[in-house]
Amino acid sequence: MKTLLTAAALSLIAATGAFADPVFGTWQTTKDDNGNYGRINVSACGSKICGVLTNSFDSSGKAFKSENQGRKLIWDMVNTGGGNYAKGKAYSPDRDKTYNGKLKLSGNKLTVQGCVLGVCRDGGTWSRVN
DSSP states (O other), X not given: OHHHHHHHXXXXXXXXXXXXXXXXXXXXXXOOTTSOEEEEEEEEETTEEEEEEEEEEOTTSOEEOOTTTTOEEEEEEEEEXXXXXXXXXXXXXXXXXXXXXXXXXXXXXXXXXXXXXXXXXXXXXXXXXX
């Protein structure tokens, strides 16, 4: 009986990992208008996907404490298939604006775009850290 329960628990743990979205992980952003960049942890937020700024770096690569660390920079994203994510929001700290966000996953690259009132901004292509 003990073996059966252990096997069932291991199966549940393995099945949970199988449902992890391919976009989950840590991503390094491109440099913003000020030359700063960050690391974003993308994970599940309930049934949707969000990304939180975990680390900030200046243009020389030196870490610093940003007022935006811990803040969601992407949220309410939904996997729409084919490496596409939409229906969520993206916040740009350097412009202090929130956009209707879109993401496109291709291997270890994540292209970020945001639009507001018909004006779209390229958020760059992020690289997977892990």
